[in-house]
Amino acid sequence: MADAPRDAWITGIGIVSSLGEGADAHWQTLSAPGATANLSSFAPYIVHPLAPIELDKQIPKKGDQRQMEPWQRIGTYAAGLALESAGVKGNADILSRMDMIVAAGGGERDVATDAAILTSLPKAEKPDAFINERMMGDLRPTLFLAQLSNLLAGNISIVHGVTGSSRTFMGEEAAGVDAARIALARIVSGQSDIALFGGAHNAERQELLMLYEFGGYNLKDKFAPVWERGPKGGFALGSHGAFIVLESSDHARKRGAKPLAKLSAILSDRGNGKPGAVTDGLERMWDKLPPLTQDRLAVISGASGAEPTTTEERAFLSKHPAIPVRATGTHIGHGLEAQFSANLALAAIAVSHGKLFPPAGDAGVERVMEGPLAQAVVTGVGHWRGLGMALLEAA
């Protein structure tokens, strides 16, 4: 590109989680935290359920709500909050040229239908034909649309009218990092002026617990802050949706929009699963960040609690002992595809307040930050693969 890189501002945040809805509610609950983990609904698995939301406020048509499964409702709701917060909701001119990049997993299965089929199967004379017959009779066509990863983006287009572009990235935590990275790259390079990016995750699903239970990643029986989950570790899945409106500073100024924070850099890498790869990878990214002001800086960590990645991230953080750290997974759980955008949102909220929320836990990783906050580094470490890092600054 011939032109100089442009500044990208976060001008809108939409977040829903176990802590509540919107930037203000999150700031308040993080400032006076209480436990949000639910130990009983999916026992022995611990999840952070979504706080109650009034869907009608962001998804006014019941018909639209019915066409979605919970993960899509969470995301479409959070996207609406973000557009509202940026002051662009309903602005057809801007929405028609707005980029959209969504990080998504898969849809929800009808667990009752699966269970009924599996239970009857041993008695079936022709098991394959039996499954076909039951699927033809019992699967709901709308459920298929809820299962397509790109249908969260599709629903955001339909409900909120975002149509400039529509891309869905898949691949767990890394998808969330790359969605943000590509959105930023397009704006900085001048390929786009304004973007909506983010993701949604519904933790309250048995078939999703199953996927992670294959690998033994779920936190069971007893809740603990992410730094205090012992050698085996584990993540507590969290329901959340987080979307961010990012735009070039020129575009924001022209429409009189105020920045919550400047998004200065996003880096992503693989993390190849070898011992030490997370620690080294995060350190390499740290070295590539724009200049940091050590005494006004904090790390908003996406550590999930899973091992060995959480211990590896902790080893990286211990090389920077002067910098206060907050692991948001303690408060909102682990949201896979949605986790990185949720942490960008929480970091932007803290930067916009100019201070950091209180520490949690007794592991010695998090400590009080008295002074003002001007920069936040966000980390995102995939439980299996994927590394991400971002720098937000006061704008």
Added chain:
Amino acid sequence: MPALRDKAGRPVVVVTGMGVVTSLGVGKTDNWAKLTAGESGIREISRFSTEGLRTRVAGTVDFVPAEPLCAPELTERFAALAAQEAVAESGIGTPGDFPGPLFVAMPPVEIEWPQRRAMAQASGSNTDIDYDALLRVCATGQFHAYHERFLFGSVAEHLADTFGTKGSPISLSTACASGGTAIQLGLEAIRRGETDAALCIGTDGSVNAESLVRFSLLSALSTQNEPASAAAKPFSKNRDGFVMAEGAGALVLESYESATARGARILGVIEGCGEMADSFHRTRSSPDGKPVIGCINNAITDAGLVPDDIDYVNAHGTGTPENDKMEYVGAAAVFGERVKSIPITSTKSMIGHTLSAAGAVEAMVTLMTLQHQRIPPTINYQVPDPAIPLDVVPNVARDARMRHAISNSFGFGGQNVCLVLGGEPT
């Protein structure tokens, strides 16, 4: 010497390697011979029982072994075959060290029935089998390998390992437009100057009973099972739905500057790309065709061309009553009177709808069409639809002089992507 930058001052992006797997076979040479001969790869499904299903045919790729037999495994293997051919042809980098990022268009992943049944069996339960029982089986660790296999990210991670691509590999879905989006992301990354090359793949191995049932319940599939080869009938009056299919297309995208510097053979040019999302409905296009028209116009404008410059259209052409009608409406609005004379063909008439792979497979076919100056036909075109008066190059391949072509991809969720492809840099 052609310019290294386009009219907008961006790096010109060329293709230096291509690879393909479809139900017709592995590799460009075999596929091109069969496509220009008007052969169909659609066949009776043998991979699973179709008893009780309305549709019993598909364009499956049955000659690539996969274990465990499931969509992510097939998806990964098709992608690896196509990418191997593409990377070898381009001669870029060294084996296992591709100097650029990876973009993989692929289907969503979930645990499938064979796995669910194996777990149910392992539960030892003779009575109710619910997800509590399955979760207890998971906790034993005996199905540990399913974690990695059924993560969305593992297909691209494994490909990144094999080909040595750089950075975080991006897996993406824009439904049936995914392959086009993978190429678009590569094009944009090179234009931003982030990289000189990108490996863009569209791949799909998701022909299984549940996927077939889901599309069937949306009444999207052809139910003309006999003969299988005649099931896909794009643009015909008697078209009755698309035919699910599998395959992969891989393209090595490279800045023209980097390709010429290393003396690479140029196979074609990615001249432009356009997209526009549709906010009308989850599975249906806006009746006024605006998003389709806008997407094609955006692509042609992005390429610095006008509609009169386009000599050939590789249609999305699924063979569903609605898609083909809407595509005609869109093309008629863009090309005006020329819509009746410009060749518009559907590769899907022969290989079926390769879903997440379609955009990449068809971009490749379009580039070969320009390269060979020969248009593969739309087969099974026996009953023209008077409401869609197009030159679909019916049933028999044809030679033509062509410089610029477009390849359309539309998907559920209002996804529309259009690529503008050129034979050589100008």
